[in-house]
Amino acid sequence: MDTRYIYRARRRARGVVRPATIAIVAVVAVLASAAWFLIVRPHQEMVDAETGAHPSTPVTTSQAPPPPANVSAMSVNQLLSEARKAVNQQRLLAPAGNNAFEFYLKVLEKQPGNQVASDALRETFPVGASLAEQAINQRDFNDAQRQIDLLAKADPANYTLTILRSKLDAQRKLLDREQQLASDKEKQQQLAAQKAADKAEADRQTAEAQQKALADQRAAQARQAQQQQVTEAARQQQATGGATATASNASPSSAATHGPVLLRNVSPRYPTNAMRSNQEGWVEVTFTITPDGNVDDVKVLDAEPRHVFDRAAVEAVTRWKYQPATQDGAPVSAQEKRRIVFKLN
Structure with a gap:
């Protein structure tokens, strides 16, 4: 076979293949581009959204950034x-x-x-x-x-x-x-607290009233006891005065001489603190009976307990009134000593 014919045939075959190859490459490139824009890129966007949005994927986030300015634009x-x-x-x-x-x-x-x-x-x-x-x-x-x-x-x-x-x-x-139940419960608690406070105040007032009544009762008893003591002392003084009068009948020279006679006594005030603490005691005083029958220069000789009933005893004795002592028919001063007893019952 002629070699020149073979060479020309090969050249013609290569000329036909070259345009076909170019066309195939171009088609593949177009398909790849279309696949990227139509399939791969949207799929990647969806994958990104799924990866960031699914709650089961733990993502550590910092504080949210500020919103973009002018979103509408x-x-x-x-x-x-x-x-x-x-x-x-x-x-x-x-x-x-x-x-x-x-x-x-x-x-x-x-x-x-x-x-x-x-x-x-x-x-x-x-x-x-x-x-x-x-x-x-x-x-x-x-x-x-x-x-x-x-x-x-x-x-x-x-x-x-x-x-x-x-x-x-x-x-x-x-x-x-x-919220309504909590409000109702709070109101009930406040009402219960108010009722408890009212009851406590009522109990306190009742207790104070009972203590006052008891103190008044004891004070009345103390005054009654003191009155009895004064009455007994006056009776004794009157008996002494009667004996003196009898002696004056027998002896005219002594008829004008006698000791002081208690005409009016004042019961001592029972000290409040002593009454509350249920204290009892006595005070022994000495005093001067002036020629006009008044009491002067009252002094405490002894007391039990000390400094509890002293003032009350002195104030009461100072207000006593006497028929003054006389000597040869003339009023004279006289000294007297008494024990004032403070007893609740």
Whole structure:
């Protein structure tokens, strides 16, 4: 065979293969690009959202960053970026104004057909519902209501919202009942304390009244005993005076001389402290009976117990009144000594 023919045939075959190879490479490149933009990239975004949003994945978060300024002026891509950050930091529904749900909802306001935001809201809805339920269980009712409202904007027909609203209402009613019971219990405790205080005051007043009545009774008994003593002393003085009068009949020179005669006595006041402590005792005094029948210069000679009844005895004796002693018919001063007994019974 002619070698020149073979060479020309090979050159023609290589010329045909080269355009086919280029075309195949171009098709593969176009398919790879389409797969990246239509499959790989959306899938990676969803994986990122799932990784950051699932509650079972423990993620240590610091304090939430401040919300971006002028959210309304942000583009769709900026809002999606902020939403992904919020999901990764577990800011799905909170804090208000800086959470993934609000960013995704803002994306749908700007671009109602955005598939990334719609898919993210649909896939994270169960997690958001769980977070709202946690807020209800923690009795953060205001934030729970806000989170339920966000969930309702994402999927208003979802039956989970009915369950969450029912739980929120039940927890609110339960809290109201608990607060009412606590208030009633506090009022009952205050009423019981007031009744106890009133009873204690009434008991104190009754005890004071009984003590006063007993003290008055003992004082009356003491006055009666003192009166009896004074009466007995006066009787003795009168008997002494009668004997003197009889002697004067026999001896005219002694008729004008006699000792002092008690005309009026004053019972001593029983000291209050002694009465309360049930103390009894006596005081022996000496005093001068002046020519006009008054008592002067009263002095305590002895007492038992000392310094308890002294003052009361001196005050009482000072107020006594005598018929003065006489000598040859003329009034004269006289000295007298008496024992004043203080006895309760």
